[in-house]
Amino acid sequence: MYRTARRQARVFEHLDAAFPGGASVGILGARGSGKSTLIRLIGGSTLPDRGKVRRVGSISPPIASGQAYHAALTGRENLHFVARVNGFDGEAATHFVARFADLEQVIDQPMSTYTRERRARFMFAASYAMPFDIFIADEALFGGEGAFRERCSELVQARRAQSTLIFTTRSPQMMRRFADIGAVLHGGRLYTFPNVGDAIRAYLSIDRNAPPDAGGMPDDEEHEERSIEEPFGPLV
Ligand SMILES: Nc1ncnc2c1ncn2[C@@H]1O[C@H](COP(=O)(O)OP(=O)(O)OP(=O)(O)O)[C@@H](O)[C@H]1O
Numbered sequence: 123m124y125r126t127a128r129r130q131a132r133v134f135e136h137l138d139a140a141f142p143g144g145a146s147v148g149i150l151g152a153r154g155s156g157k158s159t160l161i162r163l164i165g166g167s168t169l170p171d172r173g174k175v176r177r178v179g180s181i182s183p184p185i186a187s188g189q190a191y192h193a194a195l196t197g198r199e200n201l202h203f204v205a206r207v208n209g210f211d212g213e214a215a216t217h218f219v220a221r222f223a224d225l226e227q228v229i230d231q232p233m234s235t236y237t238r239e240r241r242a243r244f245m246f247a248a249s250y251a252m253p254f255d256i257f258i259a260d261e262a263l264f265g266g267e268g269a270f271r272e273r274c275s276e277l278v279q280a281r282r283a284q285s286t287l288i289f290t291t292r293s294p295q296m297m298r299r300f301a302d303i304g305a306v307l308h309g310g311r312l313y314t315f316p317n318v319g320d321a322i323r324a325y326l327s328i329d330r331n332a333p334p335d336a337g338g339m340p341d342d343e344e345h346e347e348r349s350i351e352e353p354f355g356p357l358v
Pocket residue numbers: 124125126131133151152153154155156157158159160
């Protein structure tokens with residue numbers, strides 16, 4: 123329940139779901155259905171008023187969430203900090219990010235000096251640089267531009283094969299590409315579907331404003347980019 127001075131918003135009612143370890147779960151939902159709230163509950167940054175969230179294994183911060191990074195620190199320092207907090211090897215993560223995102227030349231520069239594109243590359247590579255058991259994403263599973271974007275999408279598929287992935291989306295195309303199991307958030311409840319196609323059909327019957335799905339056209343992926351956080355405010 124969200125409470126503001128003027129209203130109360132009950133987002134979920136008797137929500138009960140279990141996601142199998144090792145699967146990739148795609149959660150579809152219309153605007154305002156509670157996708158971000160659910161990811162925050164799963165990740166632990168929001169606590170439920172009632173009930174419990176039980177996690178088995180380590181869980182990543184939401185993909186491309188920049189909240190953990192400090193603009194005055196270098197990329198390497200930020201990665202060491204996040205790795206330390208989560209019990210992983212900071213130097214291994216730094217090596218991975220520098221190479222994967224082509225940031226070797228700037229990894230020891232303060233992140234405030236990174237261009238927007240470099241920040242995006244850093245955040246996506248950093249999100250997958252540590253071996254969490256569970257990765258969570260609120261709409262932005264991968265991003266960046268050009269060749270990096272392609273490699274980043276392959277990286278998601280590689281992590282999907284090794285870990286549990288839980289992501290929200292409004293895109294049927296993203297569901298087809300990345301989900302093993304489908305779920306639909308609607309009216310405060312979560313409906314799960316072993317067959318992703320059934321989840322997509324249920325969602326399309328509910329959300330009249332679903333992004334267009336042209337069967338392979340990249341346009342509905344653009345929607346995925348909107349939720350990438352810009353952690354450091356205006357660019358320098
Ligand atoms: N901090 C908050 N305070 C009050 N109400 C909130 C807060 N965050 C979300 N809400 C409300 O809770 C409901 C669910 O919001 P949420 O952002 O989780 O949905 P969403 O499916 O992620 O939406 P979108 O697709 O637009 O990002 C909405 O009605 C929203 O207005």
